[in-house]
Every structure is written in C-alpha cells, then in structure tokens.
Amino acid sequence: MLLLPATMVHLLLVARSGPARLLGPPPYLPGLEALWSPRALLLWLTWLGLQAALYLLPARKVAEGQELKDKSTLRYPINGFQALVLTALLVSLGVSAGLPVGELAEMLLPLAFVATLTAFIFSLLLYLKALLAPTSTLAPGGNSGNPIYDFFLGRELNPRIRSFDFKYFCELRPGLIGWVLINLALLMKEAELRGSPSLAMWLVNGFQLLYVGDALWQEEAVLTTMDITHDGFGFMLAFGDLAWVPFTYSLQAQFLLYHPQPLGLPMASVICLINAFGFYIFRGANSQKNTFRKNPSDPRVADLETIPTATGRQLLVSGWWGMVRHPNYLGDLIMALAWSLPCGMSHLLPYFYLLYFTALLVHREGRDERQCLQKYGLAWREYCRRVPYRIVPYIY
C-alpha cells in the first residue's frame, strides 16, 4: 500500500528527469511543498464531481449485471461514452475560452498526491461501510479477518448508495477519462514547447484514446470482468482506478514530453498495425465472452463449441477462447507493446507499462484459474486439456 504510491511518484519524477532511468534513483525526493497544493485538490474534487454528475445523467440503456450469490441482479447505467463525449465538449469549450489545459502537465505530482489521499480515505470509508453490510453482499476474497489484508482487497463486492455504484463508477470514469485528459495536456504542452506535437506523441495519444473510448463504448462488457463479478472494492481498486491508471498509464506521453523521439512514417505504420492487431484480438475475445455470458443462444456465438459445467453455465472451447485460455490478455499485451514502441529503444522507462502489465496479467491469470477450477471442477480441467496454453499460443 505504501510501495504502490511510492512507485507512482518515482515514475512521475523520473519521467521528467534527464537520464529517465527506470531503475535509477529519483532525481530528488519531493518535500510536502512539491506534493501538496490546494489548487490541485480543488481541481481533483471538481473533476470527481463532474464525472459523478455525468454518471447520474439519464442513460441510453440500463444493463443488468451477472447474477449475485442471492440470485438477484444489479442494474447499471450505460452512459460512459456519453460522459466521455460531454467531457470532451466541455474541455474543448474551455480550451477555446483560453483554459490552459497544458498546465496540467506541470501539476501531475500534486494531482497524483491528492488522488492517492482520496483513495486512502475512500477505502477507509468503504471498509467501515462493509462492517454494516449483510454477509451476502461481501466479496469472496477480502474477508479474511485480517484488517490490513481486507482493507487492501476490499470487503464489499458492489458497494452502493442507492443506485450509485462506487466500483463501477471508479473503474471506468474519473481515472480512465482522466488518463486521456492528462495525455491531451501533455500533447498540448509539447505543441507549446516545440511548435507542434511529435508523431510519437500523436500515436500514443491516439492508441490510448482508442483504448479508453472502446472501454466506454463497450461499457456493458465490463460487467462480466473479474473486477466487477468477483473482486471486492478496497484500496487496490480504489487506488488503481483513481491514481495508478491516470498517472502511470500516461507514462509514455510524460516521457515523450521531456525526451522527444524521432519516428518515421514507415515505423509509425508498423506500430499502427501492431496496435490494430492487438485491438482486434482484445475486442473480439472480450465481446465474444460477454455476448456468450449474456445470452448463449445469441446467433453470433450459438455455433461455438462449448463444455457444459455442473453449475449450469458453459465454457467456450472454440472461437477466441479455444485459441488460448486468456485471448483478451494476449490482445491487451500486444497493444501495450505498441504504446511503448513510439518512445524508441533508448530507454526502459516507457516499457514500464508493458513489464508491469505482463506481471499483472500473469498473476491475474493464475488467480482466475484457481477460481475457475473451484467453480467448475472437472469441466475446467477438461477445458485446460483442450486448450493447453494460457496466454500466448505455443509459448505460455
């Protein structure tokens, strides 16, 4: 819990330092005056308030989540893409009225600090709220009785106040849209410093905007991911969603602002193809599973081969999910590579995301395998026999 924020601050400091050495010491240790800024706090709270207000706007659709332990389902507003578009409109209006969005690039450290503080306070409130929650609403993990462990993993599965779902809101709104805004600020700052943004900066912005835009366009698909169906909402997700995502996932753009990299059109085209290839696998796999989980007789998935399980649910064993057991992770990792390549090969720092993400997904995959084995027993063993590779065909 202390190491994650420290790593984030390290990355923010190193990205703007001359040598930009991932494994080197930070250029300096920031004092409280560099971390704390009332202006950053005000900006951050305004941002959270704006995103919460956009979440509460009428939605084009209300979707039902997966069935819960007590056989009930929760309802979720599908208006994430609308929130992205409205935020973009507001930011465009602001920019045309002279709002200095590029200045955000100078405020990343105090903003990351207040986001971390909010995550700590918020997780504490969530932990206290869970003490009053009925047992049926608790997550399968995160209820060990060890307060530190449970605070980290999160006790309640879907903490809500009325219909406002905190985990669903945090997963897709302030952090994810904030990431795109930070990238934009870095692009604008580069234009201010060098006359125009570099091709590498355009690519990183474009790829990551596609990733975030897609997540919000396909918002309903998040309802079948592990975060929503299985994990409690505690410090790991609160900090991950609110601080880690916007401030470390924008690392490539931060690096490029201070370390411009030459990139020719032929190389840029190859990188675009790699990103498109990764996206194709990622989206295809996630949509196929989501469609299947929502309605196995949907004509788009009805012809796929499946394995029945004792729970009444089936496992896909052909299509994307017959290639490897986590095709969505494979696509995501290929995209992660494409996001780092525009930063060249001279530094390891912009490859931090790829390294961290590989570790995260390998760990996540192991965790999911254990859960699935527990849930599906022999049927899962049969699936593993039929589809022996986990993430990368013939390799892992």
Ligand SMILES: NC(=O)C1=CN([C@@H]2O[C@H](COP(=O)(O)OP(=O)(O)OC[C@H]3O[C@@H](n4cnc5c(N)ncnc54)[C@H](OP(=O)(O)O)[C@@H]3O)[C@@H](O)[C@H]2O)C=CC1
């Ligand atoms: N950018 C980032 O930082 C991160 C991105 N991600 C991305 O989020 C997405 C979701 O990932 P995540 O939630 O970890 O995992 P998945 O979306 O892969 O969900 C795993 C669940 O899918 C179901 N499942 C597994 N195999 C099959 C099958 N053969 N047929 C049908 N259902 C199956 C099981 O649940 P059940 O059977 O109960 O439905 C399993 O628990 C991925 O694309 C991942 O790359 C994830 C983490 C971080």
Ligand SMILES: CC(C)CCC[C@@H](C)[C@H]1CC=C2C3=C(CC[C@@]21C)[C@@]1(C)CC[C@H](O)C(C)(C)[C@@H]1CC3
């Ligand atoms: C701080 C820790 C080291 C790790 C925290 C992990 C979180 C940052 C990630 C856990 C699962 C995530 C997902 C996405 C973002 C990162 C976190 C929150 C996701 C919203 C990104 C966009 C994708 O399209 C998605 C499939 C919707 C992702 C869902 C999982």
